Amino acid sequence: MNLTRGLILLIVTISLVGLHEREKPVKKTLIESLQTDSLRYDMYLLENELGQAEGYTAEIFTPVCHTNECYPVYIDFYWDLLGNYQKYEVPEGEMLTKLDHIPFDDDDHEKLQEILSNERSLLKEYKIEELVGSTQTIAANGVDAVTGATLKTIKNEVIDGAVYSCYTLWHLAHGEMVDKIKAHTEELYSKVLLVQFLESGHYPYQYWAIEKVIEKNLYKDNTLSTAMLDVLLGDNIFLGSYLIKVLPMEIFSTLDRQIWLWETLEKSPYRLQMKILDKFNTLKLYPEIQSKLLLGMKEGNPAQQKMIYSVLKNQLNLSKSQQYQLLDYIKDGIWEEGLKELLLNQEKLDKRIKKQLNTK
């Protein structure tokens, strides 16, 4: 199992690396062109050699202006299929510059990448006028400088001498183009895309796909439900916790699936284990799982025992041998009162056990 998991991880890593690192995608399809006074771009869908959609790019030209001075910016943005900003590139022969036309150095590029990657940047909240001081400060600091009272709060979110560029570019990376991307991906929607998303290891895709599969009741499809369940085996505890919460009961109506869930529990981190146990509480359990719970009751730490007990106490159709197992636990002093109650609540309590309990 570990090997499979490793393999999945490897594939995921390779495909993610592909998304970020590949110089030239196999196929690039123009999906939108825009030309206004303040912005020009061509937006493309990128596909890999298998014909799978991989992301979007836009080749952008925009003038960055303040008062009467403008300078041209040529830049290519890359997004994933849901419009999450990934990176930028400057086309050959072009460069980004700060005030007085000083070209960006490596640190500036690194900083810009960091700024644009921050979806929750303070730049979102501010108007451009608030970022740069009055005309007085322009004379002193040049056009594109951070000045005035906003300096402290916003300083980490901009590059000194390139406030306008940062502001303009951030709003392009997280603005209307993102909506266009999202809309376009909705059109691409297919079972293949969903599987691709579920297996991507890229959590925004995975959340999106899980939501779609559940919303549209697609989990009856075995390929989709398997791909979706495999997400539980991944490294993202938050995604796993979310998935276990939203998975519909029907998905676990077969014995195989319940056993699969139990085996998943056994290799999950503690936090997910507790959530999976909680999930079992909503299911109609097969005797095999009931037995596994009984075993877990003996081995767990007090918090786990408590959680297992909360599942067990709803199991009122335990077999005779399971009932005897409970009796043994009671004799060993494990969760005594609760287990006694559980036995007494059984629909078909073994007569000899009943007698033993009553004479105690």
Next chain:
Amino acid sequence: MKRILWMFGLLLAFTQINLQAQDRLLVEAESFENTGGWVIDQQSFDVLYSSYLMAHGMGRVVEDASTKVNFEKGGTYHMWVRTKDWAPYPTGPGAFKLAINEKEIDQVFGQSGIVDWDWYYAGEVEMKQGENSLTAKDLSGFNGRFDAIYFSTSEADKPTNDNEKLLTLRKELLGLTDGPEEIGKFDLVVVGGGMAGTTAAISAARMGLKVALVQNRPVLGGNNSSEIRVHLMGRVDVNHYPKLGRIVRELDNGDPGNGNPDEKRYGDDRKEQIVKAEPNISLHLNTHVYEVEMDGNSIKAVIGRDIATNQEYRFEGTYFSDCTGDGTLGFLAGAEYRMGRESKEETGESLAAETADDFTLGTSNLWASVEKDYSSDFPETPWALPFSDEYHIDEHQSDWQWETGFGNFNTIYEAEQIRDHNLRAIYGNWSYLKNQKGDKYKNHELAWVSYIGGKRESRRLMGDHVLTQMDIQDGVMYPDGSVTATWTIDLHFPDAKNSKYFEGEEFFAATKHIRVKPYTIPYRCLYSRNIDNLYMAGRNISTTHVAFGSTRVMRTCGMMGEAVGYAAYVAKRNNASPREVYTRHLEEFMGIIESPLNIYTYPTLPNK
């Protein structure tokens, strides 16, 4: 029925005799002669009535702790260790072993999967008559801990696990039943040696009072000490009475920010030297006050216990000042207090909660890493909080946002759980950064993780005036207005993203600063309304939760201490209560606040 009772009585008598017949011995962990790399933690004293030893190695095994124990009789003893599994998810990392006379006991402690403190049976051990050695060997560097070790010749003699009953047993077995050692009678006994307590002691001492300063850590400074490393905030340069704040300035070692990896920047020595230069201060470090003797509505004496040796000390005083932060002294004395948030209806404050609740600001355990010119590993931490590419804190050093509490835990009675939750957040996140973001963090190494929680909010003791948001925002200048405060109303709450991923167990805070103009806190917020000789300074003064959001910063707290020192002087001089300083001697007090020289004529310096 009678017969049953009679038999029960007989049985009880028999047990008593039996208990006395056996030989037994208690060894407190914190009293180990050589604590090695283990640290003494007294933060749960008010719950456990004891300190304990902890292997705080930030993931690196710490050096052994060892001690010598004398047995009157040699032979076979049964041994129990009081310990816990501090992170039972499902089992924690805090493993350690014990050795007796260099011989290791097989059992590994600290990994039972059970979070509560309890006595764990360690089997039979052979003890020599006379001196025996006892060694604690840490196995992980991840905060394994133990409270005490108990030996008895009877296997049935497992000690009680009830903390209060255990206190009685501790006293009996440690020979503390004869009562505490008398330290003396003081004009002012200051309990708590943070910024407020230290300034209160210095201020009173310089006015000529005989002062005891009792602090439960080995260093002064509290949240500003090198043990917690929070920087001093609040201004001292816009005071209505500009001469207040001078002692705060003396103690101020410059601003290293929060959680600076260089401990020296926080100036522990500076603070201690200043205090030690005062002939009128009797300084008692490592002493936790946990009992109080009352005389009607007045405190007569306090009793503190050494956090290492457990020796008890008694401090008698005319006046007392609660600078504990937690309001410990006031609580013990029965002072009126509030904890949590008041409702809008109760206080009329626009920033108050709709309904009253237990919510308090949280506790920080700051940490820092430093970049080295070599790479290093950090273990996986399955017992810690989990992180992923979707959510982690991408920082090499902490700041104030690392904070747990927020009504999820009680700042006082769950201080250990809060600290441990902070540790699970720090170690879990750090493990994620080191193992999954190696490019960025491979050369970073944890330099420091605080094991002492920096608390923000606990009890607020009620005075004759309760400072409110309106007092602050309207800038009301009361006749007894003495300490000027400048900090925003800064009430932290869980960061929204942190809440999304760790709902109900948040460890990362956000805030909204409500700006205020400098305002001046009345003297009546600095003494208890129902305990006749009790002052307070620091975060536990008489304010609402909302107003506390502004008064709580440490330069401001330090100035409260200065004011309390002066007030105690006026009270002493006039044989008055703290309240009477306001009702009868306010002019004199305000005169000193304006300038101590107003009443105190210093001799002119002789010409050279």
